[in-house]
Each structure stands twice: as structure tokens, then as C-alpha cells.
Amino acid sequence: RYNAHAARIEVQGGCAAAVHLACGTRLAADAVVFNGDPAALHRGHLGQSARGAVPAPAVAPRSLSAQVWAFAARPSRADLVHHNVFFGPDPALEFGPLAAGALPRAPTLYVCAQDRGAGLGPPEGPERFEIILNAPPAETAVPEEEDTPCRTLVFETLARFGLRFDPAPPDGCATTAQGFARLFPGSDGSLYGRSPHGLTASLQRPTARSSLPGLYLSGGGAHPGAGIPMATLSGRHAAEAILTDRASTSTSPRTAMHGGMSMPSRTAAAARSRSSAS
Numbered sequence: 001r002y003n004a005h006a007a008r009i010e011v012q013g014g015c016a017a018a019v020h021l022a023c024g025t026r027l028a029a030d031a032v033v034f035n036g037d038p039a040a041l042h043r044g045h046l047g048q049s050a051r052g053a054v055p056a057p058a059v060a061p062r063s064l065s066a067q068v069w070a071f072a073a074r075p076s077r078a079d080l081v082h083h084n085v086f087f088g089p090d091p092a093l094e095f096g097p098l099a100a101g102a103l104p105r106a107p108t109l110y111v112c113a114q115d116r117g118a119g120l121g122p123p124e125g126p127e128r129f130e131i132i133l134n135a136p137p138a139e140t141a142v143p144e145e146e147d148t149p150c151r152t153l154v155f156e157t158l159a160r161f162g163l164r165f166d167p168a169p170p171d172g173c174a175t176t177a178q179g180f181a182r183l184f185p186g187s188d189g190s191l192y193g194r195s196p197h198g199l200t201a202s203l204q205r206p207t208a209r210s211s212l213p214g215l216y217l218s219g220g221g222a223h224p225g226a227g228i229p230m231a232t233l234s235g236r237h238a239a240e241a242i243l244t245d246r247a248s249t250s251t252s253p254r255t256a257m258h259g260g261m262s263m264p265s266r267t268a269a270a271a272r273s274r275s276s277a278s
Contacts, residue, residue: 008047009034009215016050016214031214031242035235037193037221038206040186053212057204059221062137063192064098065177067150069131073165075113075122082117085110086161094134101140103150107133109157129165131158138181138189150174193221208237209245216241 005022009032012018016032034041039059044051086109088094093106114128133154151171158164177189187193194205207223208216216238220226224233 006046009050009212010047011049011212014213016212020047029214030246031216033216033218033235033238033242034210035219037184037187037190037219038210038217039188039190039193039221040184041210043186045186050212050215053210053215054206054217055211058206059194061195062139062188062190063195063226065135065137065180065189066191067103067133067135067154067177068175069133069154069169069173070129070175071165071169071173072126072128073167073169074126075129076164076166077162078122080111080113080116080122080163082113083110084113086158086163088157098134098136101136103133103135103153107153107157109133109154111158111163129169135177135189138177150176187221191220192226193219196225208234208241 001021004025006019007022008020009016010018010020010026016029018029019027019032021027034046037059038054039062040046041050042054042056042059088104088106088108090106094104094108097104110132112130112132113122114130115123116127131154133150151174155164155168175183180189180191181187195201202225205223205225206217206221208218210217218231218235218238220231220234222234223237224230
């Protein structure tokens, strides 16, 4: 059901049993897959009964967010490929401000020329671009670091590398950390869920099976991590976990089986049948 707000997950007998929509509809379920940031569960966005499905260490500390520009224009450089990275001069000038909740002073910028790749040359006319700038999560972001400063920072930085766009990207084509937070409630706009930094960080990321039986997790906030290929794998892991759990729990009542083939006990020595006796 598209554009339907899920209000809470119903729990019966310690297991996920249904999803309740904001409109009042109850959807009974044998298994529930949550394809969102696990922090939303932990913070009670889907009801108090589901809060314990994800422990606090699985969702904190939060990862970085981003300011993402998406637009169509003609670039000034013809040597762009599909993936382009323009590195800042000093990581301290990027990650120091980010840790303080501010935009980088000298950022590294990722530019995706979406219509290039697979040996294809630049297309004729305007082409699609995506520019990604690291940004702090919405909960820690400095409020004034929003529109004009970000635009100046991004496009003046690229201009120093000789990259300009015609026409200039409009203001409305940027998504901020606050925008991502609105799109994905409970996420703080963090694009990668729990922070991946640290030797054991990957071991803290939640797996497909949550702590609540019957509730499974998928998406960039679950194992194996963020990014389209890994988020897709997480969905496959959730499906495999559901099938495994269903196969390990018989739903048929036990009955006596009449007839069939007589088999020797696995704990007893093999015995010759009467028909084989000489």
C-alpha cells in the first residue's frame, strides 16, 4: 500500500503479529519486514512494543549525512567520467568542522555524471548530474549552514577545478540533512545508519533478524551496510531469514502415519529381513 503511514507494529505473545496504519487499518502478518532506519524502531516511531527490537548500540553513534544536488546542465569540462571525486586539500578541514556540526571548510566533492559510462562519450545537450557534499546529521547540524553558504561552498570549490555548469543549478535541486530526516523519519538524515567508523562498528550493525521474533530488517541501516548493492543484499538476507524461520517451525499438527515404508532405527544395528534369510 503506497503512501500509507505505518503507525505501529502490534506484538502478540512476544512476536510481531500485525501492522497498524494511521487510517486505522490493521494488517495481520506472519512476518513483518521493516525497510527503514533501525533508529526509527528504537525511538518508538512504530510503537513502544517494537522499541526493544533494536538495541541502542546498533543505532548510535550516527553516521554522516550529506547535501545532495541533482540537476541537468552542460559542464565546462569534457573529461568527466561517470564517477568523479574532487579532493579537498586537508582532511582536517573537512572532518573537523563536521564533528562540530558544521559544513566542511575545504570539502571533498563527489560528482556523478549520470549519462556517462560504459565507454560512452559526453551526451549532446544538457546531462544529469549528482553532487554529494558530506554534512553533519540533522540533529547536530548548525542551523545557519543551509542554503546560500552551501551553494557557494560547492560550486566555488568545483570552479577552482575548472568545472562549471550552464545553466547554474537552481536552489530547489538540493536535499539537505534536514530534508533526508523528513524523508526517513527517525534517521536524523544520517545516510549510513549507525556510524561505520571504528574497528568493531560493522559488528554492531543490526542483522536481518531483529530482537523481536517475526520482525525483520532490511535497508542501508542493516547488515551489510549502505549503498544500493548492499541494501539490496539486506533485502535478500531478510527474505532468506524468513524462509528459514518458517521452515524450522512446523505449522501442521502431528498425526499418526499409517502404512508407508518400514525403516530400521538409526540407533539400532542393521538387521536382515526375512525375505533375505537363506
